[in-house]
Amino acid sequence: MRWTIKPKPEEEQIKALATALGVDGLVAQLLLQRGITTFEEAKNFFRPKLSQLHDPFLMKDMEIAVARIEEAVANGENILVYGDYDVDGTTSVALLSSYLDSYYPNVATYIPDRYTEGYGVSFQGVDFAEDNGFTLIITLDCGVKAIDKVEYAKQKGIDFIICDHHRPGSELPQAIAVLDPKREDCSYPYDELCGCGVGFKLIQALGSRRGETIEDLIPYLDLVATAIGADIVPITGENRILAYWGLQVINQNPRIGFKAIIDQIKKSELTITDVVFIIAPRINAAGRMEHGQHAVNLLREQNLERAQQFAKEIEVYNTDRRNLDQEIAKEALLQISENKEEEGFTSVVYKETWHKGVIGIVASRLIETYYRPTLVFTKSGDKLAASARSVKGFDVYRALEECADTIEQFGGHKYAAGLTMLEENYEAFKAKFEEVVSQNIDKKLLSPEIMVDAMISLDQISPKLMRIIKQFAPFGPGNSAPVFMAKNLMDAGYAKVVGQDGGHLKCRLADANVGTKGGSIDAIGFNLGTKLDLIKEKGFSAVFSLDENEWQGNISLQLKLRDIK
Structure with a gap:
């Protein structure tokens, strides 16, 4: 390593802050390294206030999104809340659907099947909406690249509101509203929200129109804190306020579904690390091993006995997931060492029988041994599917963009992405990815810092x-x-x-x-x-x-x- x-801040700065706060020089140094230079900033850092959250209407299209939802409620339309099958997606769907449920009955949830539909909005999901009389789909943690699916829905008279936090492509879908702080034309002051964070801004906006205050929305923050931890977004700015208050909810008054999980693990005070390594894997396990809808059901459940039953089932999925990812990681490590690929700049492995639900975890495990940008492939229908993970400081999403001619579809972040491709392109992709990474990565990034x-x-x-x-x-x-x-x-x-x-x-x-x-x-x-x-x-x-x-x-x-x- x-x-x-x-770098140590200037001694005068350290002394000045230490005096202002009545702390020793070491604590003042740690605060200065976090960009905290005044008494007021320190007060806000140690005691984050919900009043510091930004006005949700600063987000591009928020007014339009709220107006369309209000119209749907006024007209008695059926609303489908649609999200991805990971923690960020399932918590988002639980958040928005349970909020709308609190005052409007015609709301249902939809999580795509990881294996038959894949990531994000699917044609199958749009067909489900049409068959069941939904005229408005609200997506969470996905949709910003679903140009063809939104067009398909439009032809069927179904409107879309997209809440996403992934980087948009060069063109936005023709939805009624696209809420995404990473939009080039969005001037929202904080662009590192997770999908559930964007969902929370939407209920904050809806609530403000209904005379609710931010205090009324505190019970939803356990979901937001879990998504922030699981999605590995920066815990700065607005995310830090949401995570801070969300942890208080988890520890003092968690929703029934969280209570059922926490009761099983028998831990008193949970930190964000516990949320990431204890709660999040269990929520994720549903979508990995069975179906993400199980996680949404647990997170929405009001009855403790039923929630405990759901939590028991999810515990079984989590144990199966853990055994499976350890087994596949061993096979993948063996494949790398046998192929002598540890000398390269990347780790790319493939076996058609590997379980699609755990390849992301396996990619992370491989990085623990061979510290390289990593892809783990498996067979998914008639195509290959892969999860990509990266090392600190290297943008794997950008590297995949340069390999786009060999890829069918991809999406994700700087450090984690997913993709599909035709099997005949695998070797060409592997060579191209190695070439792109070797030309662009700073060699010192290949050992952990x-x-x-x-x-x-x-x-x-x-x-x-x-x-x-x-x-x-x-x-x-x-x-x-x-x-x-x-x-x-x-x-x-x-x-x-x-x-x-x-x-x-x-x-x-x-x-x-x-x-x-x-x-x-x-x-x-x-x-x-x-x-x-x-x-x-x-x-x-x-x-x-x-x-x-x-x-x-x-x-x-x-x-x-x-x-x-």
Whole structure:
């Protein structure tokens, strides 16, 4: 791993902010590195307010979207709320449909089948709308590229309102309204919302017309926070406010569906990391293993007993998903090593029997071993389908654009995308993708980077520092948990490997200059078991974040090791 130490702000700036806030220089430094320079900015950072959310009508087409929904309600039209099968899509559909349900009965939901329809708006979905008398489809987390599907619906007298956050193509669909902060002609002040975030702005706009305040919409924020975490959008600006308040809802008054999941995992206080690694995979598992509608049903359920039954089913899907992705990841790693492709700039693997629902997770697993832009292909009907994942700093979506002549369809983000292609184009695509990446990637991006906020000594670590750092949360892209580096360390004599395969490192660290008489602190290093011999030597350096270990009701401070040299 590459360790990169962030530039330290000017000493005068640190002192001025430290004095204004009554904190020490280290905390002031961490805030300045996050762009927080004044008392007022710090207050808003530590206590995000819902009043800081932007006016939803600043988003292009919002007035038109609200007017069309109000017209549909006034005329008694049937409204179909349509979303993708992943966490962002299913939470969005649950959010908008349950909001509309609260005052209007003619609302139904539609999640496309991952296997028969694929990603986004499908002709099958439009046919379903026509067959069942829907005259308005509202899409969430998809639709900004569905030009032909929207045209097809128009011919059938069905209107579309699109709520999306993906990059539009050169042309927009001919929908009644296209709500997407990434539109070139949209001047909305924050363009990093997830799909569920755009859905929330729509209910905020609808609510304002109905005399509701932002406080009335707080119960929907558990869905928004989950989507923000799962979709790996920056936790800055509006997303940070929504995530902060959404986590409070999850921990204090979650909807019945979340309560059913949380009751199964038996964890008291959930962080955004828990949402990403505990709640989100379970919601996702429905669409991966069975059908995304199961997740929507769970998230909309009002009856606890029924929700617990849904949650049990989803738990089974999640266990099956986990077994499957581990098995496929092993096969894919073997394929890379046998084909000697680890020397290239990309990892592209294919097997026609791999389960389409888990190839995205497998791509992420491959990056953990071979840190390269990665695609995992499988057979889907008479075509190939793939999930792409990238390394930090490299835009895989742009790279796919350059390979567009070999691809049928693709969509996604800088770091994650999906595509379909004809099987005969696979080898040509593979060669082209390798060529594009090798010509455009900065070679240093091929080894993972740890950004270090500050150099500290172990004696600076205290429960008080931990209490302040916890208030920097929720953490995520754009607001990562602070990472520290300490030099000249020694093991206090307790180091051992733990975990089923001895993959993790457990130890107690002290300053080598003063030894254990200066005190020592527990540390855990996940996947750092191979570093056991290294820490038996005095004078090593470590990169870590601060963590709390909960054991038999006791909470103690510990270091979460990221790397050792």
